[in-house]
Amino acid sequence: MLEYFIPRASSYAVDIDNLFSVITWIVGFWFVLTQLAFLYLIVRYQKRSEDQKSIYMTGEGHEKHWIHIPHYIIIVCDVVLIYGAIVVWNQVKINLPEADVKIRVISQQWAWTFVHPGPDGVLDTADDIKTIDELHVEIDKTYHYELESKDVLHDFSVPVFRLKQDAVPGRTITGWFKPTKTGEFDIQCAEMCGIAHGIMVARLYIEDAATHQAWVSNPVPQLPSSQPSNLTISQ
Amino acid sequence: MDSPIATSRTRTGISTGLLAVYWLMASEIVIFGGLLVCYLLFRQRNPEWAEFAALTNVHLGALNTFVLLTSSLCVVLAHHAAENKQTDKAFKLLWVTIFGGLIFLCVKSYEYYSKFSHGIDITTNPFWGFYFIATGIHGLHVIAGMVCMAVVSFQAKAGQHLNRVELVGIYWHFVDIVWIFLFPLLYIAK
Amino acid sequence: MSDHDHHGPTNFWSKYVFPLDHKVIAMQYLFTGMFMALVGGFMAYAFRMQLAFPGEAVPGFGTVSPQNYNSLITNHGSIMIFWVAMPVLIAALGNFLIPLMIGCDDMVFPRLNRLSYQVFLLSIVVLFASFFVQGGGFGGAWTSYPPLSNNADYNLTPLGAPLWLLAIALEIVAFLLGGINFITTVMNSRAPGMKMYDIPMVIWMIVIACILFMASVGPLIAGSIMLLFDQTIGTKFFTVEGGDPLLWQHLFWFFGHPEVYVVVLPAMGVVIEIICTFSRKKLFGYKGILYTTFATGILSFFVWAHHQFVSGIDPRMANIFSVTTLLISIPIGEMMFAMIATLYGGAIQLKTPMLWALAFIAEFLLGGVTGIYLGASGTDIYFHDTYFVLAHFHYTFFPIAIIGTFAAVYYWFPKMFGRMMDETLGKIHFWGTIISFNCIFIPLFFLGMAGQHRRIYDYRNFPDLNTPEMQDWRIFATISLICLLVFQLPFLYNFFISMFRGEKAPANPWNSNTLEWLAPSPPPHGNFGPNLPDCYRGPYEYSHPDRKDSDYWPQNEPN
Numbered sequence: 004m005l006e007y008f009i010p011r012a013s014s015y016a017v018d019i020d021n022l023f024s025v026i027t028w029i030v031g032f033w034f035v036l037t038q039l040a041f042l043y044l045i046v047r048y049q050k051r052s053e054d055q056k057s058i059y060m061t062g063e064g065h066e067k068h069w070i071h072i073p074h075y076i077i078i079v080c081d082v083v084l085i086y087g088a089i090v091v092w093n094q095v096k097i098n099l100p101e102a103d104v105k106i107r108v109i110s111q112q113w114a115w116t117f118v119h120p121g122p123d124g125v126l127d128t129a130d131d132i133k134t135i136d137e138l139h140v141e142i143d144k145t146y147h148y149e150l151e152s153k154d155v156l157h158d159f160s161v162p163v164f165r166l167k168q169d170a171v172p173g174r175t176i177t178g179w180f181k182p183t184k185t186g187e188f189d190i191q192c193a194e195m196c197g198i199a200h201g202i203m204v205a206r207l208y209i210e211d212a213a214t215h216q217a218w219v220s221n222p223v224p225q226l227p228s229s230q231p232s233n234l235t236i237s238q
Numbered sequence: 239m240d241s242p243i244a245t246s247r248t249r250t251g252i253s254t255g256l257l258a259v260y261w262l263m264a265s266e267i268v269i270f271g272g273l274l275v276c277y278l279l280f281r282q283r284n285p286e287w288a289e290f291a292a293l294t295n296v297h298l299g300a301l302n303t304f305v306l307l308t309s310s311l312c313v314v315l316a317h318h319a320a321e322n323k324q325t326d327k328a329f330k331l332l333w334v335t336i337f338g339g340l341i342f343l344c345v346k347s348y349e350y351y352s353k354f355s356h357g358i359d360i361t362t363n364p365f366w367g368f369y370f371i372a373t374g375i376h377g378l379h380v381i382a383g384m385v386c387m388a389v390v391s392f393q394a395k396a397g398q399h400l401n402r403v404e405l406v407g408i409y410w411h412f413v414d415i416v417w418i419f420l421f422p423l424l425y426i427a428k
Numbered sequence: 429m430s431d432h433d434h435h436g437p438t439n440f441w442s443k444y445v446f447p448l449d450h451k452v453i454a455m456q457y458l459f460t461g462m463f464m465a466l467v468g469g470f471m472a473y474a475f476r477m478q479l480a481f482p483g484e485a486v487p488g489f490g491t492v493s494p495q496n497y498n499s500l501i502t503n504h505g506s507i508m509i510f511w512v513a514m515p516v517l518i519a520a521l522g523n524f525l526i527p528l529m530i531g532c533d534d535m536v537f538p539r540l541n542r543l544s545y546q547v548f549l550l551s552i553v554v555l556f557a558s559f560f561v562q563g564g565g566f567g568g569a570w571t572s573y574p575p576l577s578n579n580a581d582y583n584l585t586p587l588g589a590p591l592w593l594l595a596i597a598l599e600i601v602a603f604l605l606g607g608i609n610f611i612t613t614v615m616n617s618r619a620p621g622m623k624m625y626d627i628p629m630v631i632w633m634i635v636i637a638c639i640l641f642m643a644s645v646g647p648l649i650a651g652s653i654m655l656l657f658d659q660t661i662g663t664k665f666f667t668v669e670g671g672d673p674l675l676w677q678h679l680f681w682f683f684g685h686p687e688v689y690v691v692v693l694p695a696m697g698v699v700i701e702i703i704c705t706f707s708r709k710k711l712f713g714y715k716g717i718l719y720t721t722f723a724t725g726i727l728s729f730f731v732w733a734h735h736q737f738v739s740g741i742d743p744r745m746a747n748i749f750s751v752t753t754l755l756i757s758i759p760i761g762e763m764m765f766a767m768i769a770t771l772y773g774g775a776i777q778l779k780t781p782m783l784w785a786l787a788f789i790a791e792f793l794l795g796g797v798t799g800i801y802l803g804a805s806g807t808d809i810y811f812h813d814t815y816f817v818l819a820h821f822h823y824t825f826f827p828i829a830i831i832g833t834f835a836a837v838y839y840w841f842p843k844m845f846g847r848m849m850d851e852t853l854g855k856i857h858f859w860g861t862i863i864s865f866n867c868i869f870i871p872l873f874f875l876g877m878a879g880q881h882r883r884i885y886d887y888r889n890f891p892d893l894n895t896p897e898m899q900d901w902r903i904f905a906t907i908s909l910i911c912l913l914v915f916q917l918p919f920l921y922n923f924f925i926s927m928f929r930g931e932k933a934p935a936n937p938w939n940s941n942t943l944e945w946l947a948p949s950p951p952p953h954g955n956f957g958p959n960l961p962d963c964y965r966g967p968y969e970y971s972h973p974d975r976k977d978s979d980y981w982p983q984n985e986p987n
Contacts, residue, residue, distance in 0.1 A: 005810075008878040009892075022806045030797045037793060041768050045786060048707070050775040057708040057971040057979065058773035070713065070765055077761060081754050084804055088754070089747050091806025096743040112582065155576040156673065158738070158813060162879030162892070165810040171740040172575060173668035189892040193813040193881045195569040197582055198495045201885040242534035243960065244527060244617040254536045257612045261642070265604050268646025276650060276665075276675060283672075360663055364670045367663040371653060 012188060012209060013164035014181040015095050020165070022091045029080050095166070099179055102147040106138070110150070110157035110170045113199035115190065122219055132222045136205040138190060139222075141215040142182050150176045160193035161207060169194055182209040259405045263412045266379075270416050273375075274423060277368045290365040291424065293358070295349055299425040302345050303417065309338025310414045313387075313407040320403035325395050328403055332391040335410065339384040346377055369424055376420060379413050436953030448538035449953055454523035455844070456545050458837075460552070461516035465830075468507040469913055475500040475885075480899075480906035482886045495584070497885035498567030503559070505570035506592070509691070510599045511552060513829035517694040518603070518641075519548070521836055522610050522634045524844065528944035529628050531619030531961040531984070533954045535609040544605035551598035558591035566592035569883060571680060574666035574673045578658035590659045597652050600645055607638035619943065619984075622963035625714060626983065628942050629967070632718060633697030637690045640725050644686035651679035677739055681732040688824070689728045692792075693721065695832030696763060699785040702839050703767060705940045706782035707774030708979050710968040713766045720766075724759040731756055737808045746805045753803035760796060764789060775971075775979075779938075780854030784835035787862050788827045795823030798873070813883075816876025819869045826865055834861070837923070842937045846950040847930030853922040860915030867908035871901040941982050942967050962986075 004027060005020040048057075105126040107118035117138045121130030140146060150159050152170035160167045164180050192203035208225065210218060245254055281287050316331035353359070353366075360370040386409065390402045437443045447453055470488075477484075478492035485491045492500070523541065527534050535541050559565040566588040568577045577593075580586035614627070614635050654665040655676060664670030704711050711717070733741060733749040767789055776782070798820040801807045811817060834857075841849050880893050887893045887902070936945035943963070947955050961984035969981040 005877055008874065019807060019810050022804065023801065023810075026800055026804060026807065030800050034793060034797045037764070037768070038790060041771075041786075041789060041793075044768065044771040045776060045778075048771055048774045048776050050708075050777050055775045057775045059710060059971050059973055060712065060773065070716065070762060070769070073765060074758065074762060077758055081758065084800065085751050085754050088750050088804035088806040092737075092743070092746055092750070092809070095806070095809055096738075096746065155579075155582050156573055156739075160813070160881060162810070167738045167809055167812050169739045171673065173673075174740065176740055189879070189890050191879075191881050191890065195498070195571075195573070195576065195883050197576060198498060198567065198584060200883060201494055201497070202889050204889050206891075242532070242536070242538065242954075244532040244534050244613060245536045247532065247617040249618050249622075250615050252616070254612050254616050257615060258537065258608050261608050261611055265607075265642050265646065268643055269649045270646075272647025272679065273650035273653075275647065276654070276679070279675065280671070360657065361661060364663070364665055367654070367657070367665055371657070375653075 010163050010184065010186070010188075011165075012182055012184040012186065013161075013166065014183055015091075016163070016165045016183075018091050018094060022087050025087055026084060029084065033077070033080070096178070099147070099177065100145050100181075102179065103144040104141070105147045105149065106140075107149045107151065108138075108159050108170070109153065110159065110192065110196075110203075111153035112155060112197050113192075113203045115192075115203070115205040117205075119219070119222075132219065134222065134224065137208065137225060138205060139208045139210060139215060139218050140182050142185055142209055142211055145179060145181045147177055147179050150178065155196050156194045157192045157196050157203070158194035160191040161188070162191070163188045163207070167193055185209050185211055253401060255401055255405050256408075259408050263409070266412065266416075270372075270375075270419075273368070273372055274419060277372065277423065280364055280368070284365070287365045290363065291426075293353075293356075294369070294425045295352070296425050298345050298349055299421050302342050303421050305338050305342050305345070306414045306417050309335045309342075310407075310411055312338065313403075313410050317404045317407045320394055320400045323397075323400070325397050325400075328400075329391050329395040332387050332394070332403070332406075336384045336387050336391075339380050339387075342380060343377060346373065372420055372424065376413070376416055379416070383410050383413050446542060448534075448542055450523045450527050450535045450538070450541060451844075451951065453541050453545050454520045457515045457523060457548070458520035460549070461512050461520060461833075464507055464511040464515075464552070468504050468512060469916075471500045471504040471507070472909060473913060475504070476906040476909050478885060479887070480903040482888055492885065494885045495564060495567060498569075498883070499559075499565040499585075499588070501883060502567050502569050502592075503555075503565055506596065507555075508825065508829060509570070509687070510596060511555070513691045513825070514599075514603060515548065516833050517691060517698075517829070517836075518610075518634060518637055519544075519606055521630070521694060521698070521840075522606070522638075524840065525944060526610055526613055526631060526634070527617070528843075528947055528951060528955055529631050529942050530614060530617060530622060531943045531946075531956070531963060532613070532617040533956065533960065536613045536617060537609050540605055541609050544602045544609070547598055547605065548602035551595045551602060554591055554598060555595035558588045558595065561587035561591065563588055571684075572655070572676075573680075574655065574658065574676050575668060577676075578655055578666050580659070590656055593652055593656050593659070597649065597656075600649060603638075603641060604645070607642055610638050611635055619961055619963040622983070625718075626963055626966045628697075629700045629711065629714065629717065630694065630697030633693040633700075633721065636721055636725055637693045640686045640693075640728065641690045644683045644690075644729065647679045648683035651676055674736075674740055677736050678732070681735045682729070684735065685732040686725070686728045689724060691828050692824070695788065695828040696767070698832050698836045698839070699788045700767060700770075701940075701942070702781045702785035702835055703770050704968045704970060705839075705938050706779060706785070707771050707776045708970045709770055709772075709774040710966075710970055710972075711766075712769040712772075714966070714968070717763055717766050720759040720762045724756065724763075727752065727756045727759065731803075734803050734805075734808070737805050738812050750803060750805040750808075754800065757796065757800065757803070764793060764796070780849070780851055780858060781835055781839035781938075783855070783858045784831055784838060787858070788831045788835060791823060791831065791862075791865070792827040795820060795825075795827065798823060811876060813881050814876040815872045815880045815882060818882060819872040819876060822869050822872075826869075830861070830865075834858075834919070839938070840944075841923075841926070842933035843944055843947070843949050843951070845927045845930075846933050846948075847926050847928075848933050848937065849926045849930060850922050853918045857915060857919040857922065860918070861912060864908045864912035864915060868905045868912065871905045875901055936982075939980050941969060941980050943983055946982065946984055 005023050109116040115136050117134050119132040120126045121132050123130055150168055150170045152172040157170040166180055168178050186209055188207045190205035190207050312331050312335040316328045319327035358366055360367055387406050390406045393399045394403055474486050474489040475497055477486040563585045566585050568583050576582050583589055657663040658665050666673050666676050731753045734753040737746045802811055933949040935949050943961055946961055963983045964986055971979045972981050975981050
């Protein structure tokens with residue numbers, strides 16, 4: 004369902020989307036059922052005449068139907084949802100598959116610096132490619148990102164990957180992603196970081212092998228294909 | 239102003255004043271507890287804090303512990319006197335307790351002064367931050383307790399609101415107990 | 429008993445400005461809370477206009493700069509929670525209802541009661557001061573995470589930040605003081621014969637809310653002192669060099685999660701009172717609801733880090749908190765089912781208070797189920813800090829703070845002011861508010877699903893979010909907000925005009941069982957006159973088979 008709202012561009016986006024769908028089916032069923040029952044009761048038991056009497060229920064005995072049975076069914080649903088949540092979480096945030104490429108993501112008030120390994124393919128060597136506000140990655144390669152902050156909390160957020168991770172100053176946090184679809188997409192900062200939090204945008208370029216190699220040999224800063232229009236801060 | 243009828247009812251069998259003091263203590267326990275839990279988390283992550291803790295004066299801390307415990311005893315005796323309507327005795331014992339609080343504050347002031355003169359203050363590092371905040375807020379509670387006891391002592395002497403001697407005593411015990419936690423955590427745990 | 433003050437204060441100052449009477453103090457809280465709702469609503473108007481028409485001057489405000497925007501959203505959130513929901517649902521309703529519903533003449537500590545309002549008023553003065561100091565009001569979000577919040581070089585509001593924090597601290601102190609009165613009064617001053625299970629549910633809920641508040645706010649107070657000192661005198665508790673920025677998050681949310689139950693319980697209590705009265709039915713499962721509430725309260729202390737899944741906590745902790753968070757939906761669900769079950773076999777009258785009470789259930793249900801996506805750690809990776817979160821919590825908070833408040837006001841207005849409100853205006857207000865509310869926030873779910881993140885003053889900077897379809901949704905939501913605000917006019921008119929010119933209200937216009945309806949409308953000083961009522965049965969004995977000629981059985985009638 005989520006893919007109708009935003010494209011999928013990472014290997015685990017489909018898993019998060021599927022979890023979303025499972026939640027929607029299970030929870031949606033209960034939601035609709037409850038609302039319909041609720042509406043039915045309101046309509047059915049309207050006071051229509053002066054001498055209409057209500058019943059007097061003590062609550063004992065009927066509780067089985069109204070409370071305990073839904074109660075147990077909901078617990079079963081919860082177990083299913085918990086299982087799904089843990090599986091997806093573990094896949095994205097706990098497991099760390101072997102990296103094909105390592106990059107460093109440095110956040111600060113108010114820009115993103117990305118350090119790509121250069122032609123030698125190794126990070127932290129002399130030929131690294133440092134860019135501001137643009138990240139170039141190759142499709143179908145597993146990336147490890149090392150996320151840092153120079154000042155306050157930021158958040159490395161790539162909606163098409165379904166990825167978010169807070170950047171904490173004083174720490175390097177490692178995560179992973181594997182791009183699965185070429186294109187140009189937003190990178191956001193998703194943690195309040197000050198007055199220019201609203202312009203802390205970067206651009207993600209997912210490239211096929213040839214284009215990416217060409218960029219690595221000649222990393223000219225790119226103009227994004229849709230130019231952001233309001234980059235100045237007026238106070 | 240006269241109290242409403244509500245104040246005189248006691249459906250639980252416990253007086254409203256006592257319930258109020260218990261509630262107050264419960265709130266304070268969560269506040270001090272929160273502060274001390276933060277301290278412990280920091281302490282666990284920073285073993286070098288043991289060196290800073292070594293700079294506190296254990297002897298003065300122990301003296302202050304003794305002073306507070308003794309003053310708590312005095313306030314218990316004051317309560318006892320109040321129960322027996324011995325208003326003058328209750329008055330005197332409350333003032334002995336207040337005097338104990340005063341000694342505590344003097345010792346504390348001396349400790350603070352000696353830290354400041356060695357260039358240590360609340361901003362030196364988070365250990366000292368916790369030290370000054372925890373003991374400082376505790377000190378404010380000691381002062382508040384002393385003020386309340388002074389007020390109650392005069393009321394008791396005039397034979398009025400004798401039940402408040404017990405209430406102020408319970409508050410003082412609480413102030414005592416907080417210190418009993420602070421002392422080992424800040425001074426001794428090395 | 430001869431030394432009790434039967435006549436009450438006589439001059440304007442001691443009656444209305446420095447009152448000791450719980451009903452007047454309740455009105456102070458109610459009117460102040462309503463005023464703050466207008467302030468918070470105005471802030472929402474300003475920032476939503478910026479979102480719909482970015483860069484254009486907002487009528488009545490001017491241009492919304494990025495700094496303005498951050499301050500507006502920060503203070504909108506803080507005001508709605510601390511200065512609207514809590515004062516109205518807990519302080520105003522608690523103050524007004526508790527002595528009346530348990531059958532006594534006032535709170536046990538009237539002077540402490542008066543002091544708590546004064547501290548509360550001071551907190552508002554401090555908050556407003558923060559808007560006018562150099563650098564402007566704090567803009568680091570209502571959650572105030574360091575290092576942004578404890579370093580003026582980062583937040584650029586050297587005075588606004590500590591003033592905002594001080595305002596919140598004062599508000600917390602005011603509510604701790606208020607709690608003493610509420611709990612002690614309910615425990616000790618109940619009418620003779622009113623046993624534990626005879627206490628009206630709204631009173632239980634307010635009491636439990638006070639206990640929850642007290643038990644959860646301590647660590648935040650400690651943390652606030654630490655943060656305030658970081659901001660003002662240079663301690664390093666939450667800095668990177670000396671301390672741990674993430675510790676603040678734990679302290680904040682350890683309080684922040686129980687806090688949502690602190691506000692939801694009184695609202696549910698109000699809804700329960702109204703549903704029983706207007707369906708002429710006994711509450712379904714009183715004891716079940718009570719015990720479930722205790723369970724919810726306790727469980728609420730074990731879920732807090734679901735706000736911090738991607739914040740840098742140990743990822744293994746996330747799964748534990750996901751489990752507890754998904755499980756807490758069970759007791760809340762039970763309470764919702766019990767309220768719905770109460771309708772079964774009833775004789776429902778859709779008067780305005782009942783419309784609001786029923787709307788609470790329908791809307792809160794949506795709020796609750798959308799929380800599942802956020803409590804499930806796997807999906808929260810995507811939804812964290814998006815408009816999906818925002819829509820979820822407005823679908824819970826709006827029913828609590830706005831729908832719950834209106835339900836209470838329409839229901840108890842006759843008792844408070846001795847007059848009836850106009851039913852037609854009430855229904856116009858109701859439908860206008862509910863339809864507008866849904867039109868504001870349903871689009872926000874979709875915007876969140878499309879990846880729109882929070883706290884951004886201008887989405888034109890984000891090419892993927894700068895689509896005409898998404899901007900249409902933003903404009904639609906803003907126009908709906910304006911409709912919502914316009915539909916409050918019939919309420920304000922109804923509220924103030926009815927106070928003076930409404931039809932005179934009898935003591936018990938709704939034929940309800942609870943003790944407050946025994947007192948005259950409005951109740952005089954001392955509430956019930958010289959003879960306080962006794963209690964003979966539970967609060968929800970509607971349509972009892974032994975009562976042949978009446979479908980209700982007031983608590984104070986012996987037979």
